Amino acid sequence: MSASLSRVQLRVRGYHLDGYEHVNNARYLEFMEEGRWDFFDKHPAMIKELHQAGRAFVVVNLNIDYLAAARQGDDLEVMTGIIEVGERSGICHHRIVRSDGTLIAQADLTFVLLDVRANKASAIEGDVRQALADLTLAKEAFTA
Template structure:
């Protein structure tokens, strides 16, 4: 399952060199993940929060491939890459919508985190099944 969201580069996204500041890409990637979760039906689902379970980002690897500048329209592409016992890794790519240049590639790993235990826990079975269905894992 691939999700895309577009973001137009605004003046406040730029650094003194007049291109998108590296820290802003973290926000763009996060916007892509939230849109993915919304489309997946988990963005506004409070059931996990009610159980004291949250997704915690534990690793982000970003490769910067090209610059983006004021007025560019960027397409943030997000998909699942790997499903573990306690973790999920998402692959994200930011593409310049006009030039089709790859601007950023990133891998983001989350763990299923228990606020009560203050530790990573195994994915609950119902959540794992929902994710497997979305990413096309067959048994």
């Protein structure tokens, strides 16, 4: 397994469900956020360096494809990784798969590097750019 790909296991609980007895669409945002936290937990130096420089990663767009229903008791794996780094933004890919191999949902999340003091996006450059580039994966890595 690549160190650049985060894998989080979780079980669907009753409180994740909506009135139709499947995972509520908003819960998938939480599942994916758990994947991002795990990803950055594996790379703490990057976050520490950003905070010291007055920078932060901020979500600016999220596109989710809901492909199958997850229900109470399902065991899911949330995979998270960076698939693209541009001059001013990057893309984090998420894939949620049930233990039987069914792809439940996938998403591409666009982030920018925020200059906290100026409250505006800044260029992704220098050591941060190199660190992100070193962690970048092809989408095919999510199916391996």
